[in-house]
Amino acid sequence: MAALCAALAGAFLLLAAPRAYAAGDGLVRQEVTFRGGGGLLLHGTVLSKPGAPGPRPGIVLVGGSGPGPREEYRQEAEAFARAGITTLVHDKRTVGYSRLHRDFGLLADDAVAGARLLQSRSGVNPRQVGLWGFSEGGWVAPLAASRSTDIAFVVTIGGSGYDPLRTQTWNLATHLRHQGVGESFRRTVAGPAARFVASTGQFPAAGYDPLPVLEGLHRTPVLALWGDHDAQVPPRESAQIFRTALARAGNRHAVIGFVADGAHNGHRTSDGFDRIGGPLFHGKKLGELAPRYAQTMTSWVRAVAAGRPPASSAATGPGQALATTPVPGGHAWYVWLAPALLLLGFAAYPVSALLRRGPVLRPVRWLAGLGLSAVVATVACSVAVFVAGDGAVAPVVWGRPALWLVVQGLAVAVVVSACVSAAALRRRRLASNWRVWLRVVPAGLAAVAFVPWAVWWGVAA
Template identity: 85%
Template sequence: MVGALVLLTAPRAHADEDGLVRQEVTFRGGGGLALHGTVLSKSGALDAGPGIVLVGGSGPGPREEYRQEAEAFAQAGITTLVYDKRTVGYSRLHTDFGLLADDALAGVRLLQSSSGVHPGQVGLWGFSEGGWVAPLAASRSTDVAFVVTIGGPGYDPLRTQAWNLTTHLQHQGVGGPFRRTVAGPTAQFMAATGRFPEAGYDPLPVLERLHRTPVLALWGDHDTQVPPQESAQVFREALARAGNPHAVIGFVADGAHNGHRTSDGFDRIGGPLFQGKKLGELAPRYAQTMTSWVQAVATGHPPASSAAPAPGQTLASTPVPDHTWYAGLAPALLLLGFAAYPMSALLRRGPVLRPVRWLAGLGLLAVVATVTCPIAVFAAGTGAATPVVWGRPASWLVVQALAVAVVVSACVSVVALWRRRLTPSWAVWLRLAPVGLAAVGFVPWAVWWGVAA
């Protein structure tokens, strides 16, 4: 069991001008880590009512990012815990949804022990990554009375992120060939090398365990970070298979990924600034939809299952094939093949030909650049794909030029070898065979990576 030891860091709670009481708390999350948060409640509430714990999205997730939601729930009489996300045991290269679920459940137990909260009416709200974590926490504990998600992904993290990136690349004017490279071989490479945390986490088994927990799953109708139409279908079908009689699927009009106001999903309208960018104000009826649903659940009348019509998607998501070991092995073999020629030169084994030397050097550079360019999009975001020239990132045009140079160098090397009429020997074969095989293998590999498109 995860402890929920509470240390009040404020001398006493008091009501602010907006009529809300804010109480600073520290509680123990997964592994005993101290987490810091704020409990918001409505001043003057007499009867014990529902509570909700806000589970944030990916990244460091300080509580300020979710202040608007926290205040909206509290104003509606729902005591709310919003906390700073853990930074210990969580990073860009390491994510443990189970550990994050333990943090969320510790928050639930904290609210259950708080005055003014009915212990049997505490639920979870999960945003984006929290759309994986909140259902997981609910599937592990009967303490969770309900689940609300906004922008919850219906697919695994790698497929979801690939869709997010390709959608934003399209918005930047990047054409289909490079987008397919990002969603296809690049995603396979990330899976094969294990550099994408929780890449294959499957939300389906978790959703199918939510037999009785009421669920409200919402998506902004302009969500550009998870595929809203497909995710909603996954949630609806999984919860139906679970036999959940209280699963409501809905969409937020004029809502972005976070349910805040937007014109197209890529901008935010109004609202406070967070890390120098607008969060956007809550979209019309977004907060009211959530709070009225929670109140209905708390009064013992959870709405029956329903599904609103889904908005269209500009792009369909692409599944990442499971067995992708070759995605990581192929570039390693090509690098070894091209590197064998200069390495043998150091050992002074066999003849040295200038065209083959160029082939080896350009081959090494082309393989590294081919892999690095789209991986930079995964690592740093779609800003790494700018500037865009002729529907391609300028860096990708350089990669394509290198690939052409490799093919030309290979042809020149063949002609040079034919003219040289070298006497066959083990030294010749050991020196030329690896780079020759690498040059031959480079062509279909480059085509697979979309370099030729």
């Protein structure tokens, strides 16, 4: 009986232990769980190369924005592991992270927890475990390194030197340009629409400033890379910010470089908007790793682990078709107050009609309806790009989204109906009727204010 109990206990322990297996590529994969920020249980895979000399360096992969399942970064994980670098890739947290809420501090805690997991593993040098951060991870990985002495080095690919809102504004403008959208609508997205989004306070981590974090990395070796065809963060400007900030910090081991023929994720591309080869992820090509991309990262990590971190250097950046546009921070009251007042002014006429006070003038009724429609459509059409991405502009006609042409048509109709309403009032000699004045003045004032507001929003361009 005792023997049977012992056998059952052994079987239970075997089933409960992390599962390790070797794939056809010769790498050993072990499923692991660990506690991230706030004690959240995270699931991941540790990849290693059997027979690699130890103690080996380790690296934790920190993914970009979105759900971030580990499969998205399988190519990078395998490349590091084949180079003898024990690698942890894990599924991103779903608690404390959503489309409207980002807590980079929690993500940084997750990265540090992953690093500690690797440090505890046999064959890994606990003093040579670092982080790799892609895109959003380019904000998170340096933040984690600035908070913990457990991080020996940082590698980033496609990290932005700006805050998330300014970065996303540039990203959208770049993709709109690629789709044939003209400069006038791009100015609307980068200007009034971006300010409106900022004023709502709903853009996640909109004002996060990576500069103080970079300036705090005094001794941590950093390899910062960008694809030379990056279309999601401004590569040339970001590289300059990283270089300047790390130099100001006194970091003597900061290498700034670019991946030839590389997209935002460092994978092969022809122009930054497509991906060449590689596995499919959610039905889309990820692209295969660009030539020398993996070799650049792995050789740098091995040099750092060997105690020979390369001295600071900076490659010449690629051309950048569009410059970024600063987005004023804070809740700018005028951005949302102006359309609110316009809506109130145009709505006053139909509301008074419901109360049956005074005569109803058909031209003013049209003015009110068109004005309400034009204000809502102006804001919704341009802000929709931030919600749905550049797909919200299709189809593009004459360098403008088709919906934006409708908005411009509504704006013209507002001006025409205001002129017709004024003529009708004069023709019917109702200007002396105080009830008419009481009902018409709000709509008239809204029509007058609508013109400069529409010009500022770029509707008239």
